[in-house]
Amino acid sequence: xxxxxxxxxxxxxxxxxxxxxxxxxxxxxxxxxxxxxxxxxxxxxxxxxxxxxxxxxxxxxxxxxxxxxxxxxxxxxxxxxxxxxxxxxxxxxxxxxxxxxxxxxxxxxxxxxxxxxxxxxxxxxxxxxxxxxxxxxxxxxxxxxxxxxxxxxxxxxxxxxxxxxxxxxxxxxxxxxxxxxxxxxxxxxxxxxxxxxxxxxxxxxxxxxxxxxxxxxxxxxxxxxxxxxxxxxxxxxxxxxxxxxxxxxxxxxxxxxxxxxxxxxxxxxxxxxxxxxxxxxxxxxxxxxxxxxxxxxxxxxxxxxxxxxxxxxxxxxxxxxxxxxxxxxxxxxxxxxxxxxxxxxxxxxxxxxxxxxxxxxxxxxxxxxxxxxxxxxxxxxxxxxxxxxxxxxxxxxxxxxxxxxxxxxxxxxxxxxxxxxxxxxxxxxxxxxxxxxxxxxxxxxxxxxxxxxxxxxxxxxxxxxxxxxxxxxxxxxxxxxxxxxxxxxxxxxxxxxxxxxxxxxxxxxxxxx
Amino acid sequence: xxxxxxxxxxxxxxxxxxxxxxxxxxxxxxxxxxxxxxxxxxxxxxxxxxxxxxxxxxxxxxxxxxxxxxxxxxxxxxxxxxxxxxxxxxxxxxxxxxxxxxxxxxxxxxxxxxxxxxxxxxxxxxxxxxxxxxxxxxxxxxxxxxxxxxxxxxxxxxxxxxxxxxxxxxxxxxxxxxxxxxxxxxxxxxxxxxxxxxxxxxxxxxxxxxxxxxxxxxxxxxxxxxxxxxxxxxxxxxxxxxxxxxxxxxxxxxxxxxxxxxxxxxxxxxxxxxxxxxxxxxxxxxxxxxxxxxxxxxxxxxxxxxxxxxxxxxxxxxxxxxxxxxxxxxxxxxxxxxxxxxxxxxxxxxxxxxxxxxxxxxxxxxxxxxxxxxxxxxxxx
Numbered sequence: 001x002x003x004x005x006x007x008x009x010x011x012x013x014x015x016x017x018x019x020x021x022x023x024x025x026x027x028x029x030x031x032x033x034x035x036x037x038x039x040x041x042x043x044x045x046x047x048x049x050x051x052x053x054x055x056x057x058x059x060x061x062x063x064x065x066x067x068x069x070x071x072x073x074x075x076x077x078x079x080x081x082x083x084x085x086x087x088x089x090x091x092x093x094x095x096x097x098x099x100x101x102x103x104x105x106x107x108x109x110x111x112x113x114x115x116x117x118x119x120x121x122x123x124x125x126x127x128x129x130x131x132x133x134x135x136x137x138x139x140x141x142x143x144x145x146x147x148x149x150x151x152x153x154x155x156x157x158x159x160x161x162x163x164x165x166x167x168x169x170x171x172x173x174x175x176x177x178x179x180x181x182x183x184x185x186x187x188x189x190x191x192x193x194x195x196x197x198x199x200x201x202x203x204x205x206x207x208x209x210x211x212x213x214x215x216x217x218x219x220x221x222x223x224x225x226x227x228x229x230x231x232x233x234x235x236x237x238x239x240x241x242x243x244x245x246x247x248x249x250x251x252x253x254x255x256x257x258x259x260x261x262x263x264x265x266x267x268x269x270x271x272x273x274x275x276x277x278x279x280x281x282x283x284x285x286x287x288x289x290x291x292x293x294x295x296x297x298x299x300x301x302x303x304x305x306x307x308x309x310x311x312x313x314x315x316x317x318x319x320x321x322x323x324x325x326x327x328x329x330x331x332x333x334x335x336x337x338x339x340x341x342x343x344x345x346x347x348x349x350x351x352x353x354x355x356x357x358x359x360x361x362x363x364x365x366x367x368x369x370x371x372x373x374x375x376x377x378x379x380x381x382x383x384x385x386x387x388x389x390x391x392x393x394x395x396x397x398x399x400x401x402x403x404x405x406x407x408x409x410x411x412x413x414x415x416x417x418x419x420x421x422x423x424x425x426x427x428x429x430x431x432x433x434x435x436x437x438x439x440x441x442x443x444x445x446x447x448x449x450x451x452x453x454x455x456x457x458x459x460x461x462x463x464x465x466x467x468x469x470x471x472x473x474x475x476x477x478x479x480x481x482x483x484x485x486x487x488x489x490x491x492x493x494x495x496x497x498x499x500x501x502x503x504x505x506x507x508x509x510x511x512x513x
Numbered sequence: 514x515x516x517x518x519x520x521x522x523x524x525x526x527x528x529x530x531x532x533x534x535x536x537x538x539x540x541x542x543x544x545x546x547x548x549x550x551x552x553x554x555x556x557x558x559x560x561x562x563x564x565x566x567x568x569x570x571x572x573x574x575x576x577x578x579x580x581x582x583x584x585x586x587x588x589x590x591x592x593x594x595x596x597x598x599x600x601x602x603x604x605x606x607x608x609x610x611x612x613x614x615x616x617x618x619x620x621x622x623x624x625x626x627x628x629x630x631x632x633x634x635x636x637x638x639x640x641x642x643x644x645x646x647x648x649x650x651x652x653x654x655x656x657x658x659x660x661x662x663x664x665x666x667x668x669x670x671x672x673x674x675x676x677x678x679x680x681x682x683x684x685x686x687x688x689x690x691x692x693x694x695x696x697x698x699x700x701x702x703x704x705x706x707x708x709x710x711x712x713x714x715x716x717x718x719x720x721x722x723x724x725x726x727x728x729x730x731x732x733x734x735x736x737x738x739x740x741x742x743x744x745x746x747x748x749x750x751x752x753x754x755x756x757x758x759x760x761x762x763x764x765x766x767x768x769x770x771x772x773x774x775x776x777x778x779x780x781x782x783x784x785x786x787x788x789x790x791x792x793x794x795x796x797x798x799x800x801x802x803x804x805x806x807x808x809x810x811x812x813x814x815x816x817x818x819x820x821x822x823x824x825x826x827x828x829x830x831x832x833x834x835x836x837x838x839x840x841x842x843x844x845x846x847x848x849x850x851x852x853x854x855x856x857x858x859x860x861x862x863x864x865x866x867x868x869x870x871x872x873x874x875x876x877x878x879x880x881x882x883x884x885x886x887x888x889x890x891x892x893x894x
Contacts, residue, residue, distance in 0.1 A: 002517075020674075048712035072710060072767055073721060087713055091733075093722035108662055112631035112722060112731035112747060116808070129814075131747075138730035138748075142771050165584050168772045175729045175748045202627055295610045326655030327603060357655055378769015380655030430607070444584050451609065477792055502606050506735030 025431075026045060027368025039314060039395035039499075042354040045371070045385040048085040049078065052308035053383035056505070057098035057108065058363040068385065069108055071377060075117065078385075080365070089117050089126035096222075097148045097361075099157075105330050109146050109159055112138060112175070114205070135211040136161055136203065137176025137196020141168045143220075144199060150224045152232070155207040158214065158235055160221035160249075163192035163200040163260050165174035170195060182263040184274040190441035191240050191274060192219050193260045200261025201235055216284065218248075219255035222360070227335055228318040233341060235301040235322060237388070243434035245301050246288035247322065247333060249342040252285040257436060274438065284435050289342040290333055291325075291434065291482055291506045294448035297346055300325035300379070305335065305362040305370075312368025314390040315399060315413050321349055323372065328352045330349030330388075331374065334400045336365045339509035346403040347503040349358055356382035388507035394496045396496040399468075401503055405436045405511050407474040408483065409457075412502075415493040424458040428486040429474060431456055431507075456483070467493060479510050517743075547572040547637065554578070554651065554660075556584040556770055563681040563871055565663035567640045575662075576635040579628040585651045586613055587625040587724075589638075591666065594620035595648035600656030609884055614652045627653065640666050640673045664860045703865065710763070718812050728753045729787075731804070735814060736760040739835030742780065745827075748816035750802035751789050752829065755838055756780040757891075783891050784838070784861055793823055793882075794849035823847060837861075837890035844882050850893070851882035864888040 018358065054071035061067065068077040068089065075089035077100070087110075097109035105120040106126075113134035117126045120471045143165030164170065166188050168302055182194035194200045204214040220237035227233055230248050234256075238245040242256040248256050257263065259273035259281060268274060292298035302323035307316050320333040333351035335342045349359060358381025360372035370388040375381055394413055402409045412442040420426055432450040460473035474483075484507045490498040548571050553561040561580075567573050577587045591597045600608065601616030615627035623638045641647070643666070650661035653831035663680035665672060672678070676686050709715065718737050729748025736742045743755040758780020765774035789800055800820045807814040814826040828845040844851060853875040855863055867885045868877040877885055 049713040050709055052710065072763070074711060076712075085712070090711070090715075091720040092720055104845055112724060127809045128806070131804050134731070134747075134804060140724055140730040140773075142766075142774065144730075165770075167770065171724070171773070173727075173729050175731050293607070295614065296607045299654055353625060356656065376659075376769070379735075380558060380659070415704075444627075445627065447584060447627070448610065474848070 011078045014345070029333065036359060038353070039383055039390055039391055039393045040350060040353070041389045042350070043387050043389060045078070045387060046083055047384050051085075053385070054375040054377050055361050055383070055385060056094065056375065058371055058373045058385070059098050059100040059101055059106070060363055060365055060371075062366070066371065066385075067098055067099050067100055067106055068373060071095075071375065073110075075106065076106060077271055086124060088119070088124070089129070094145065097224075099149050099151060107132065107149055107157070109148050111144065111146060114146075114149060114157070114159060127264055131282075132209075133157075133159070133211045134175075136201075137174060138195045138282050139164055139174050139178075139199075141165055141172025141193075143168060143192070145220075146224055147220070147222045150226065150232075151204070152226065153230055155416070158202055158203040158204045158232060159205070160218060161199050162220050162222070163194050163218070163258065163429075164188075164241075166426055167506045171176070179263050181272045182260045184260075184272070184421055190230055190439060190443075191260065192258065195261050196265060198261070198264050200258055201264065202232075204252075213264065213266075214252055214423050215250045215254045215256065215385055216261040217254070217258050217259035223301065223303035223322065225320065225322075226306060227304075227320055227342070227397075228306050228308070231335075233289070233304045233320065235304060236288075237300050237400075238448060240322070240439045241436070243436065244294040245292040246289040247292070247301065247304060247320075247346075248286070249289045251286075255284045256288075257281075257285050258266045259270045267404040278437055285436065287507065287508050289335060289508075290344050290346050291504070291505055292331065292346055293434075293450070293482060293484065295501070295506055296484075297348070298326070298329070298331050301331065303362050305363075305364070309364055309368040312390065313370055313388075314362065315394055316349075316395075318399075321362060321370065322346075325358050325360060325375075328357050330355065330362075330370075335455055337404055338511055341509060343403075343506050343508045345503050345505040347398055347401075348500045350388060351500065355386060355388070356380040358383065360493040361451055396492040396504055397499045398487075401505050403505070403507065403511055404471065407460075407472040407477065408485075408505065410470045410472065410485075412468050412470070412492070412498075414496070416463070416470060417491045417493050417495070418463055418467060420491055421463055421467075421470050422461055422488055424461060426487060426489045427458045427461075427472065427489065428454040429458060429472075430454060430484045431476070431478065431481040432484070433481045451482075477510060478509065481506055481507050533803045534734065545576045548640075549574045549791045550664075551578065552587065552649075552662075553580045553588075556581050558583075558651075558660045559682065559685070560587075560649070560655055560660065560662050563685045564665065564675075564678065565662075566665040566670065566672065567591055567665055568638060568667050568668060569642045569644055571640045572637065574635055574637045574638050574743065575625070576633065577625050577628060578633045579630050582630050584615065584653055585656065585660070586615060586650050586653060587649055588615055589622040589624065589649045590649055590833070591622060592645040592647055593619045593632070595650050595657070595661055599650060599652055602652035602657065603654060609654065614654060614783070616652070622647065638882075640664075641884060644668065646682065648863040663807040664786075689817075697770075704879065707750050710767070716812065720814055721776065722747075723761070723763060724749075724774065725761075727776045733807075734761050735829070737813075737829070737831040737838075740780070741835065741838065742778075743829060743838065745814075745816055745829070745841060747804040749766045749789060750804050750816070750820070750825075752786050752840070754782050754786070755784040755889075757784040784889060785857065787856060788854070789820075790854045790856075791820055791825065792852050792854070793821055793844070827829075832888065837888065841884070842887070842888045843884045845884075847855045847882045848877050849879055850881070851877045853877070853887065862893055864890065 057069040069075045071090040094113040099107040114132040116127040116130040143166035145162040148159035176196040184191035202215045204212045223235040262273040285397035304322040330350045335344035358374035360375045399411045432453040452454045462471040592787045594885045620892045647664045720735040731747040733745045746754045762777040803819045805817040867881040
């Protein structure tokens with residue numbers, strides 16, 4: 001049978017095919033790329049039956065086994081190869097952090113003390129529980145959680161002590177000296193308090209074993225870590241005096257804003273700090289390196305952890321990940337030094353994708369996967385452990401956001417689509433700030449008020465020759481503000497949409513020429 | 514197509530019925546006055562009421578009171594749309610706070626904006642005419658996955674069994690009491706028969722570091738064989754009290770955001786020690802103690818502390834007959850005589866193989882004090 005098609009039909013079909021391919025390429029991300037997959041994969045870790053999997057601490061032994069501690073006092077060891085859990089220690093009081101010392105030894109931060117837990121007879125279970133540091137008070141208030149320890153390069157350990165909750169009282173019999181100046185009013189309504197030593201402080205334990213009050217002004221510092229340069233980072237949770245959650249660069253002697261802890265400052269003679277004028281307190285205060293806008297980026301940030309996997313976990317080596325309890329989210333933080341101090345931006349890293357809420361603890365396994373321990377404990381959250389694996393596929397994401405003299409440089413992990421990136425309409429920029437003030441009793445604890453929310457114009461856009469860096473000039477740059485950028489339409493040159501579209505830069509200081 | 518065709522093929526009657534049902538309710542709406550529902554947001558990310566029924570087309574008034582110490586809103590959604598609305602709220606991102614975390618979605622039927630603790634607010638609406646399960650949820654970030662309930666729009670008073678009701682949070686599906694109070698979890702340790710609160714069956718002896726009554730917040734509860742238990746205080750470095758019966762119930766202290774909770778002692782206290790009993794040398798003042806830790810010896814903790822700088826160890830076991838405690842002290846480095854004050858206490862008899870009694874004081878030479886035992890026996894009254 002002879003087939004003959006009219007020429008016009010052939011041309012028409014070809015034309016249609018071309019149109020289809022063009023269209024297809026534009027609407028289906030990565031369709032050009034048969035190997036396209038998500039850059040990260042979330043995997044569940046099976047938990048032992050009968051465990052209330054409220055994770056307080058995670059850490060890896062050198063051989064790849066995981067140590068985890070849980071709210072009801074268990075320390076358990078998981079062998080990834082066999083997927084088996086084994087009990088290592090039990091009976092601890094709300095352990096909220098651990099540090100692996102050796103194959104048979106851990107440091108665990110529990111409510112009454114930092115404890116060294118050792119298996120000395122080699123049967124796989126701990127038999128020695130040594131008090132390493134308990135030189136701080138306990139009022140019996142349920143909220144006096146303790147966090148850490150983390151170890152710096154000189155062998156110092158750092159721990160953080162939560163303030164007491166205004167929603168609960170104090171016990172009759174305390175540990176440590178009672179100082180009611182650290183509480184607001186008779187019943188402490190509406191304000192977290194510090195009535196026993198060093199509540200609201202970060203403490204340093206020297207290798208010689210001396211526990212030193214290191215820095216003050218913390219409310220709920222659920223998470224300590226270091227950046228790539230070894231700077232101590234501590235997260236704090238939004239609430240009274242903490243207008244929105246924060247990541248602080250913690251240095252000795254500094255005050256970070258929550259006033260209760262001030263009563264334990266050496267030589268403190270200013271009476272009840274809750275009654276001091278805001279201006280005086282503000283003048284003493286060291287500002288957060290990064291603020292997490294409440295209800296937008298994170299409500300309850302937890303442990304910061306620097307990516308030291310040298311690329312095993314993807315393109316963000318040297319940056320800091322931080323868990324978020326209230327959402328199915330892990331946030332990524334990028335820091336830079338401006339005017340002699342750390343400041344920088346935060347952006348969602350994993351958002352959903354099967355990640356649970358309650359992301360409380362992070363640890364990198366020797367294979368470069370990121371393990372995430374979750375808890376809820378009466379708050380928003382979840383229980384259990386998941387791990388995040390880098391698939392090898394580079395995500396289309398903002399790699400870094402850096403302040404320039406007139407705006408910001410956005411560096412992407414992949415070349416951007418020039419047409420989209422060059423259009424100022426594709427950058428929704430706002431600035432605002434959060435005021436430092438004392439919340440009145442009538443005021444809701446978890447409401448955060450953005451002050452002076454203003455749209456900011458992008459007045460000039462320059463794209464680097466490799467199309468990875470977009471330099472934005474803004475109509476206005478003010479220190480003391482958060483610069484929030486929303487890049488709804490951004491995509492890579494290959495048409496892949498930007499994974500995380502919202503980024504917030506905490507501008508404490510401007511670059512001066 | 515004409516109406517005649519319908520009549521002929523028999524479709525007319527059912528269609529008429531279908532058309533008339535809504536028409537009827539338009540013409541004669543339900544005579545019920547407003548159905549009022551009281552909803553409270555309560556601690557633990559929950560509404561106290563997780564399900565209720567209303568009739569189709571009823572006027573409904575929902576009064577929400579925030580009795581929690583966090584912020585909450587209330588959003589009614591179309592059937593099956595809870596999760597998409599919750600995720601829609603998360604996607605508001607920077608617009609969330611100003612929109613009360615309520616997405617502008619057609620799936621949202623009615624809502625009450627964010628309420629601060631203590632605030633009350635109500636809404637009145639007309640229930641849909643179509644029967645179904647209409648979720649209500651708090652869309653504050655993080656809350657919506659656990660804090661929700663369901664409004665059944667139905668003419669049927671009978672609801673599915675609460676234990677099988679997939680429209681309410683899993684933690685609220687357990688019992689009638691859960692429906693009423695929302696207190697449902699952690700029924701642990703009420704007796705030896707209940708399920709273990711751990712991924713293993715605790716083996717006696719074992720301990721919990723936990724808040725306990727009549728002790729500092731650094732207390733340790735230790736369970737011994739023969740239904741004996743004691744509280745050792747790492748704050749004051751001493752045995753505080755001992756009891757017989759069950760061990761402890763940690764339900765209240767293990768709850769998040771508990772208020773002044775302590776472990777519940779499941780037995781009868783038969784012994785209490787007030788001030789620290791040991792004195793080394795001629796010092797009569799209350800000694801200065803420092804807690805050092807414990808080591809497990811056949812699972813029994815041997816506590817270690819210093820007393821005026823000298824290392825002291827104490828191991829407590831139950832008497833073989835179950836009628837008391839055997840306390841073994843070690844003070845290996847002691848070079849001075851030691852005395853132990855025993856506060857005369859009704860119902861306790863002391864036996865000591867070493868030392869001499871001087872009234873209520875047991876006197877030990879330094880060599881005797883290196884290791885000695887005190888047996889405390891409950892006496893029948």
